[in-house]
């Protein structure tokens with residue numbers, strides 16, 4: 010069982026881990042993926058239980074954590090706000106005390122980062138951020154793993170982010186500081202990056218562009234996300250108008266390097282933030298990106314539960 014007498018390590022923001030931690034996780038993800046692809050059983054987490062708390066909808070995150078935990082020999086329990094006491098005002102601190110006494114690791118998808126921080130401060134077991142309004146660290150863990158699989162090291166490369174400066178964008182910006190790459194961000198006026206909210210140490214690793222075509226010029230990777238994130242639905246109509254010129258289409262992709270990749274965390278809205286010809290085109294690696302959530306998070310679960318093992 011987990012050693013519950015020592016302070017647990019959490020993954021609440023991307024920069025909670027060092028570059029060296031990530032290099033280790035990528036090596037493990039590669040090995041774990043190879044086992045999975047060759048139908049080899051690998052059960053290091055027998056008797057371990059993951060509790061997954063969802064206060065927002067999910068397909069990929071739920072599936073990759075639940076399937077991943079089962080494939081590692083453990084089990085996963087799904088809780089949501091609708092049919093647990095979490096939606097009826099039980100304090101997050103109390104929920105953390107109780108849930109962490111009955112499980113070995115917890116994954117949470119919620120609204121403000123402050124909620125997951127309070128949960129983690131009261132948890133006896135590791136807590137993983139499965140998306141908050143501010144961050145989506147598991148997504149970028151899988152995305153950088155995917156970039157490396159296709160193109161090798163991301164250090165010194167240029168990532169173009171076109172669209173909303175949301176949770177996924179903030180996490181790319183943190184990752185740029187950890188790995189030493191650059192992000193060219195282009196958002197409509199009024200939707201610019203808020204460095205403090207993004208949890209950045211400085212502004213050395215990103216540059217803002219008013220013109221999305223200029224942001225994409227010469228990029229190694231072009232990426233975007235929905236114009237309206239979960240929790241911001243009331244702004245949908247206004248955002249549809251404001252983001253019109255920030256669609257990643259074929260013309261925009263032509264500004265990037267000829268071998269540039271396209272990524273999107275999904276779910277996507279073809280005809281809004283991305284044109285069908287791009288997401289369904291040859292430069293798109295969105296399906297690898299989605300699949301790699303599984304392999305990368307299995308490495309993360311193993312790391313947080315049993316520490317480093319020899320690859």
Ligand code: CP
Pocket residue numbers: 066067068069070071140148274275276
């Ligand atoms: N990309 C991602 O986190 O997808 P879900 O919302 O389906 O979990």
Ligand code: NVA
Pocket residue numbers: 140175176177234235237238239274275276
């Ligand atoms: N930015 C999106 C990501 C969904 C995976 C959202 O928060 O809704």
